[in-house]
Amino acid sequence: MELTMTSKGQITINKTLRDGLGAKPGQKLRVEVRPDGGLVIPPVRPATKTWDDLIGILKPLPGTPPVSIEEMNETIARGWAGELDDHD
Template identity: 45%
Template sequence: MTTSTLTSKGQVTIPAQVRASLGVGAGDRIEFVEVEEGKFAILAVNRSIQELKGMIRKPKRPVSIEEMNAAIARQGAGSE
């Protein structure tokens, strides 16, 4: 297991092995996602928009802005 030490300023150096595995370097962003209480996953947030193309399939039929707004309103009403 790879470990690191928290500084008095709340900073942590990510070990080289972990940085390489995540594919991150200086200036890249990372995200901490809670996967269960007290446990977090570290995700690289350094992908370009171009890399995301094709991840979501196209709808079977075009959806209008009005239909999108109605769906959002229905979801919002259900969460109250």
């Protein structure tokens, strides 16, 4: 695949390459120059999550009753035992 550089030194990365990299519009890409002059564009990794993001995942959905530690432990044990299906 060939890309064309504009007079301003810009290169457009086509959709196939963007999809392969997992890149989204406005996202910065890291480019590494190999010793032979070739370029490497590593896949885009998701941004590192913060503790606040993790805590947000653990919050119950609105209207969901609280679950006790005992209920959590029982559900975990049932899951390990293969007693749960996708809807439990």
